Amino acid sequence: MSLDTYLWILSRVTGLTAGAALAISLLTGLALRSAVLDWLATNRALRSTHEFTAILWIPLGLSHMLLLALDGSVKTPIRLLDLVVPFRVSYGTFAIGLGTLTFDILMLVAVTGWLRRQIHPFAWRWIHRLSYLACGMVFLHALLGGTDFSAPQVSAIAWSVAAILAVLTVARLLWGRLPAEGRELQRRGPPP
Amino acid sequence: MLKGSAVCLTVLAAVGSAGYVGGHVKNQSAPLRPALHPQTGVWAPADGPGQVNLAPGLRSTSSQPVTETYVS
Secondary structure (H helix, E strand, C coil), X not given: CCHHHHHHHHHHHHHHHHHHHHHHHHHHHHHHHCCCCCCCCCHHHHHHHHHHCHXXXXXXXXXXXXXXXXXXXXXXXXXXXHHCCCCCCCCCHHHHHHHHHXXXXXXXXXXXXXXXXHCCHHHXXXXXXXXXXXXXXXHHHHHHHCCCCCCHHHHHXXXXXXXXXXXXXXXXXXXXXXXXXXXXXXXXXXXX | CHHHHHHHHHHHHHHHHHHHHHHCXXXXXXXXXXXXXXXXXXXXXXXXXXXXXXXXXXCCCCCCCCCCCCCC
Protein backbone atom coordinates (compact mmCIF):
# COMPACT_ATOMS: atom_id res chain seq x y z
CA MET A 1 0.00 0.00 0.00
CA SER A 2 1.39 3.42 -0.98
CA LEU A 3 1.69 6.31 1.48
CA ASP A 4 -0.99 8.28 -0.35
CA THR A 5 -3.43 5.39 -0.12
CA TYR A 6 -2.67 5.04 3.58
CA LEU A 7 -3.28 8.77 4.15
CA TRP A 8 -6.46 8.56 2.10
CA ILE A 9 -7.80 5.70 4.23
CA LEU A 10 -6.83 7.47 7.46
CA SER A 11 -8.49 10.72 6.40
CA ARG A 12 -11.75 8.89 5.70
CA VAL A 13 -11.60 7.02 9.00
CA THR A 14 -10.91 10.19 11.00
CA GLY A 15 -13.70 11.99 9.15
CA LEU A 16 -16.25 9.31 9.98
CA THR A 17 -15.05 9.07 13.58
CA ALA A 18 -15.10 12.86 14.02
CA GLY A 19 -18.72 12.77 12.87
CA ALA A 20 -19.54 10.17 15.52
CA ALA A 21 -17.78 12.19 18.25
CA LEU A 22 -19.64 15.32 17.17
CA ALA A 23 -22.95 13.44 17.36
CA ILE A 24 -22.12 12.43 20.95
CA SER A 25 -21.25 16.04 21.74
CA LEU A 26 -24.53 17.31 20.32
CA LEU A 27 -26.51 14.60 22.12
CA THR A 28 -25.01 15.43 25.51
CA GLY A 29 -25.48 19.13 24.82
CA LEU A 30 -29.13 18.61 23.94
CA ALA A 31 -29.59 16.44 27.00
CA LEU A 32 -28.35 19.29 29.18
CA ARG A 33 -31.23 21.47 28.05
CA SER A 34 -33.90 18.81 27.95
CA ALA A 35 -34.66 15.73 29.98
CA VAL A 36 -33.81 13.04 27.45
CA LEU A 37 -30.89 11.55 29.36
CA ASP A 38 -32.07 12.32 32.88
CA TRP A 39 -32.63 8.60 33.41
CA LEU A 40 -28.95 8.01 32.73
CA ALA A 41 -27.05 10.69 34.59
CA THR A 42 -27.24 13.98 36.44
CA ASN A 43 -26.92 17.29 34.65
CA ARG A 44 -23.49 17.75 36.24
CA ALA A 45 -22.20 14.50 34.73
CA LEU A 46 -23.76 15.37 31.38
CA ARG A 47 -22.12 18.79 31.37
CA SER A 48 -18.77 17.27 32.21
CA THR A 49 -19.14 14.73 29.39
CA HIS A 50 -20.30 17.41 26.95
CA GLU A 51 -17.18 19.46 27.68
CA PHE A 52 -15.02 16.34 27.51
CA THR A 53 -16.21 15.46 23.99
CA ALA A 54 -14.32 18.47 22.62
CA ILE A 55 -11.07 16.58 23.20
CA LEU A 56 -12.49 13.80 21.04
CA TRP A 57 -13.84 15.67 18.02
CA ILE A 58 -11.23 18.47 17.77
CA PRO A 59 -8.17 16.20 17.23
CA LEU A 60 -10.20 13.92 14.96
CA GLY A 61 -11.46 16.83 12.86
CA LEU A 62 -8.00 18.38 12.67
CA SER A 63 -6.48 15.04 11.66
CA HIS A 64 -9.13 14.61 8.96
CA MET A 65 -8.22 18.00 7.48
CA LEU A 66 -4.45 17.66 7.79
CA LEU A 67 -4.42 14.18 6.27
CA LEU A 68 -6.38 15.43 3.27
CA ALA A 69 -3.91 18.30 2.91
CA LEU A 70 -1.00 15.82 2.98
CA ASP A 71 -2.51 13.71 0.18
CA GLY A 72 -0.05 14.12 -2.69
CA SER A 73 -2.01 12.12 -5.25
CA VAL A 74 -4.37 14.99 -6.09
CA LYS A 75 -3.28 17.39 -8.85
CA THR A 76 -4.68 20.44 -7.04
CA PRO A 77 -4.18 19.57 -3.39
CA ILE A 78 -5.80 21.23 -0.40
CA ARG A 79 -3.41 23.88 0.94
CA LEU A 80 -2.94 24.93 4.53
CA LEU A 81 -4.89 28.16 3.98
CA ASP A 82 -7.80 26.11 2.62
CA LEU A 83 -8.05 24.44 6.02
CA VAL A 84 -9.09 27.76 7.55
CA VAL A 85 -10.66 29.78 4.71
CA PRO A 86 -13.71 28.02 3.22
CA PHE A 87 -14.69 27.64 -0.45
CA ARG A 88 -11.17 27.98 -1.88
CA VAL A 89 -10.52 24.39 -3.05
CA SER A 90 -10.81 24.01 -6.82
CA TYR A 91 -12.78 20.75 -6.75
CA GLY A 92 -15.86 20.03 -4.63
CA THR A 93 -15.73 23.67 -3.60
CA PHE A 94 -19.11 23.77 -1.88
CA ALA A 95 -18.89 20.35 -0.19
CA ILE A 96 -15.35 20.84 1.11
CA GLY A 97 -16.00 24.50 1.97
CA LEU A 98 -18.93 23.46 4.15
CA GLY A 99 -16.60 21.22 6.13
CA THR A 100 -14.06 24.02 6.58
CA LEU A 101 -16.75 26.49 7.63
CA THR A 102 -18.18 23.95 10.06
CA PHE A 103 -14.81 23.44 11.68
CA ASP A 104 -14.32 27.22 12.00
CA ILE A 105 -17.72 27.63 13.67
CA LEU A 106 -17.22 24.67 15.99
CA MET A 107 -13.80 25.93 17.04
CA LEU A 108 -15.39 29.31 17.83
CA VAL A 109 -18.04 27.51 19.90
CA ALA A 110 -15.40 25.43 21.71
CA VAL A 111 -13.08 28.36 22.47
CA THR A 112 -15.92 30.58 23.71
CA GLY A 113 -17.09 27.61 25.79
CA TRP A 114 -13.70 27.47 27.52
CA LEU A 115 -13.78 31.26 28.02
CA ARG A 116 -17.38 31.28 29.17
CA ARG A 117 -16.68 33.20 32.39
CA GLN A 118 -15.10 36.04 30.40
CA ILE A 119 -17.97 36.35 27.91
CA HIS A 120 -21.37 37.94 28.38
CA PRO A 121 -23.97 35.16 28.85
CA PHE A 122 -26.16 36.49 26.04
CA ALA A 123 -23.26 36.48 23.56
CA TRP A 124 -22.07 33.08 24.74
CA ARG A 125 -25.57 31.58 24.39
CA TRP A 126 -25.98 32.78 20.79
CA ILE A 127 -22.48 31.70 19.79
CA HIS A 128 -23.14 28.31 21.34
CA ARG A 129 -26.39 27.98 19.41
CA LEU A 130 -24.36 28.17 16.20
CA SER A 131 -23.36 24.57 16.92
CA TYR A 132 -26.83 23.42 15.78
CA LEU A 133 -26.21 25.10 12.43
CA ALA A 134 -22.70 23.64 12.29
CA CYS A 135 -23.97 20.11 12.90
CA GLY A 136 -26.47 20.51 10.06
CA MET A 137 -23.67 21.78 7.84
CA VAL A 138 -21.34 18.91 8.70
CA PHE A 139 -24.08 16.46 7.75
CA LEU A 140 -24.47 18.24 4.40
CA HIS A 141 -20.67 18.18 4.01
CA ALA A 142 -20.70 14.40 4.49
CA LEU A 143 -23.70 13.96 2.21
CA LEU A 144 -22.23 15.98 -0.67
CA GLY A 145 -18.57 15.07 -0.31
CA GLY A 146 -18.30 11.94 1.81
CA THR A 147 -16.69 9.11 -0.12
CA ASP A 148 -18.37 6.50 2.05
CA PHE A 149 -21.72 8.19 2.49
CA SER A 150 -23.22 6.42 -0.51
CA ALA A 151 -22.56 3.04 1.11
CA PRO A 152 -25.69 1.67 2.81
CA GLN A 153 -23.71 0.51 5.87
CA VAL A 154 -22.52 4.06 6.53
CA SER A 155 -25.51 6.07 5.35
CA ALA A 156 -28.03 3.98 7.34
CA ILE A 157 -26.20 4.71 10.59
CA ALA A 158 -25.57 8.37 9.69
CA TRP A 159 -29.17 9.07 8.65
CA SER A 160 -30.51 7.32 11.77
CA VAL A 161 -28.29 9.31 14.11
CA ALA A 162 -29.12 12.53 12.24
CA ALA A 163 -32.85 11.79 12.49
CA ILE A 164 -32.62 11.17 16.26
CA LEU A 165 -30.66 14.39 16.78
CA ALA A 166 -33.09 16.32 14.56
CA VAL A 167 -36.10 15.07 16.54
CA LEU A 168 -34.43 16.00 19.83
CA THR A 169 -33.49 19.43 18.46
CA VAL A 170 -37.06 20.10 17.31
CA ALA A 171 -38.38 18.92 20.68
CA ARG A 172 -35.94 21.25 22.40
CA LEU A 173 -37.07 24.16 20.21
CA LEU A 174 -40.77 23.43 20.72
CA TRP A 175 -40.89 22.59 24.41
CA GLY A 176 -37.70 24.15 25.69
CA ARG A 177 -36.24 23.05 28.97
CA LEU A 178 -38.18 20.99 31.47
CA PRO A 179 -38.46 22.78 34.83
CA ALA A 180 -36.08 21.52 37.49
CA GLU A 181 -38.94 20.33 39.71
CA GLY A 182 -40.44 18.30 36.91
CA ARG A 183 -37.12 16.66 36.16
CA GLU A 184 -36.58 15.87 39.83
CA LEU A 185 -40.02 14.30 40.04
CA GLN A 186 -39.38 12.39 36.87
CA ARG A 187 -36.13 11.00 38.28
CA ARG A 188 -37.79 9.92 41.55
CA GLY A 189 -40.73 8.32 39.81
CA PRO A 190 -44.43 8.49 40.75
CA PRO A 191 -45.30 8.95 44.43
CA PRO A 192 -46.27 5.77 46.31
CA MET B 1 -18.92 6.41 33.42
CA LEU B 2 -20.47 8.70 30.79
CA LYS B 3 -17.05 9.87 29.61
CA GLY B 4 -15.94 6.26 29.32
CA SER B 5 -19.04 5.48 27.26
CA ALA B 6 -18.31 8.44 24.99
CA VAL B 7 -14.73 7.24 24.48
CA CYS B 8 -15.92 3.66 23.88
CA LEU B 9 -18.46 4.81 21.29
CA THR B 10 -15.83 6.90 19.53
CA VAL B 11 -13.33 4.01 19.50
CA LEU B 12 -16.09 1.71 18.24
CA ALA B 13 -16.83 4.19 15.45
CA ALA B 14 -13.12 4.36 14.60
CA VAL B 15 -12.75 0.58 14.48
CA GLY B 16 -15.93 0.17 12.44
CA SER B 17 -14.88 2.92 10.03
CA ALA B 18 -11.40 1.45 9.66
CA GLY B 19 -12.89 -1.96 8.94
CA TYR B 20 -15.24 -0.59 6.31
CA VAL B 21 -12.81 1.83 4.65
CA GLY B 22 -10.02 -0.76 4.65
CA GLY B 23 -12.28 -3.11 2.74
CA HIS B 24 -13.48 -0.45 0.32
CA VAL B 25 -10.41 1.61 -0.58
CA LYS B 26 -11.90 2.78 -3.86
CA ASN B 27 -15.51 3.81 -4.17
CA GLN B 28 -16.74 4.24 -7.74
CA SER B 29 -19.82 6.15 -6.58
CA ALA B 30 -17.86 8.69 -4.53
CA PRO B 31 -19.25 12.17 -5.11
CA LEU B 32 -15.86 13.93 -5.26
CA ARG B 33 -13.45 12.90 -8.01
CA PRO B 34 -10.52 15.27 -8.12
CA ALA B 35 -7.97 14.95 -10.91
CA LEU B 36 -5.15 12.69 -9.75
CA HIS B 37 -1.50 12.49 -10.69
CA PRO B 38 -1.20 9.79 -13.38
CA GLN B 39 1.24 7.62 -11.48
CA THR B 40 -1.11 7.26 -8.54
CA GLY B 41 -4.61 7.09 -9.97
CA VAL B 42 -6.83 6.26 -12.88
CA TRP B 43 -9.12 9.27 -12.99
CA ALA B 44 -6.78 11.84 -14.54
CA PRO B 45 -6.91 12.08 -18.32
CA ALA B 46 -3.62 11.93 -20.23
CA ASP B 47 -2.85 15.51 -21.07
CA GLY B 48 0.64 15.42 -22.50
CA PRO B 49 3.49 13.28 -23.80
CA GLY B 50 5.00 10.92 -21.28
CA GLN B 51 1.74 10.59 -19.34
CA VAL B 52 -0.15 7.34 -19.12
CA ASN B 53 -3.90 7.07 -19.15
CA LEU B 54 -4.92 3.84 -17.48
CA ALA B 55 -8.23 2.58 -18.76
CA PRO B 56 -9.80 -0.83 -19.17
CA GLY B 57 -9.91 -2.22 -22.71
CA LEU B 58 -9.63 -5.35 -24.91
CA ARG B 59 -7.72 -5.65 -28.16
CA SER B 60 -8.27 -8.31 -30.83
CA THR B 61 -5.40 -10.31 -32.29
CA SER B 62 -4.73 -11.67 -35.74
CA SER B 63 -2.88 -14.80 -34.53
CA GLN B 64 -4.37 -18.27 -34.99
CA PRO B 65 -5.90 -20.10 -32.03
CA VAL B 66 -3.44 -22.52 -30.43
CA THR B 67 -5.90 -25.07 -29.06
CA GLU B 68 -8.35 -27.49 -30.63
CA THR B 69 -11.52 -28.89 -29.19
CA TYR B 70 -11.35 -32.36 -30.81
CA VAL B 71 -8.95 -35.33 -31.01
CA SER B 72 -8.80 -37.82 -33.91
